Amino acid sequence: MPAMRFITTVLPLLAVLVAAPAFGQEPRTDPAEPLAVKENVPGPLATNEQRLDNLFVRLKRERSTEQARVIADEIRKAFTQSGSATVDFLMESAARAMNDKRYGAALDFLDQVTLLAPDYVEGWNRRATLHYLLGNYPKAMSDSARVLAIEPRHIGALAGIAGILQETGHDTQALEAWEAYLSYYPADREAQQQTIELMKKLAGQKT
Template sequence: MPALAQTGLEAPAASASATPSVTLDTLFSDLKHERDDQKARRISERIWAQWRDSGSATVNLLMQWADKAVSDRKNGLALDLLDQAIVLMPDYVEGWNRRATLHFMMGNHGKSMVDINRVLTLEPRHFGAIAGMAAILSESGNDELELRAWEQMLEIYPANRQAQQKVGELADKLAGRKT
């Protein structure tokens, strides 16, 4: 989602006996226990690399084309490409997440939230989607729900500086309202 930078670092190859979900589970466990923000960021980059790889050359190509269309400001084309990726692989979390991000960029917050809900149904630990939800809640002025979203992110990714900062700011803001 818009609040988190995604990098192109690739995850190391998993052993033949490891499944992607086991690898993700291990990475999420490491992320939850890592307090150093730089080390945590490297773990999060490995998670993003796992999410980006759909396992399908066709879907990966559609996603690359969608990224290019977004960078060329051809949002309609990007949306069509993301729709096709989702049709081909309806359980591909990152297809839904990228479409949520595009809807957010286009100002379609309701559609973005629908896609975010689908992302979180498929992968409840998707901290990028949670950050996107927090951004939408921030724009709508819903401080209480935004705070809950950032707190949820910190449960998954405790070393995330942005989430830490937002929780502090929102907690102070809400405490000021109650006094």
């Protein structure tokens, strides 16, 4: 899979970024203790997996930007299905905390999600987004890599990694991330433009 090939090239870079101190961030203390009794969170339902497979087939074939966006939104909604009332509650609590800019509380809620449901891809993805908003790129990259290890087709994580790599000047790896993204979502005009600009930039550096 394109994303898996991308992971093998970006992991060495991730190791460097994760080892570096977060940009402008103080080290965070350990999260609150996890819930005393962990819930046996069920894995994704087979029907949801089948639905995702079908949606990704449609997304890859769709050439209309508008129709592809609708399919991509359906995929994002499918990723949010946890199959656990507890996880859903924690995710909703994290979303409310983020909206209220209570980022520390949001991070605690998302820490609980990843502890309770380590295979729930959206828990890692949402926490990656929060780390990005806080300027903690190494942790955002680490969580995004965890997302791709669970679900290599996660277009949100691929786009997030591509954006961070561009912002930090890793243009070659950013191009690889966008190419992996476009292999799943070829009708995304913005991703197409980012890819073209990076290709031109890298070509100019070689001349």
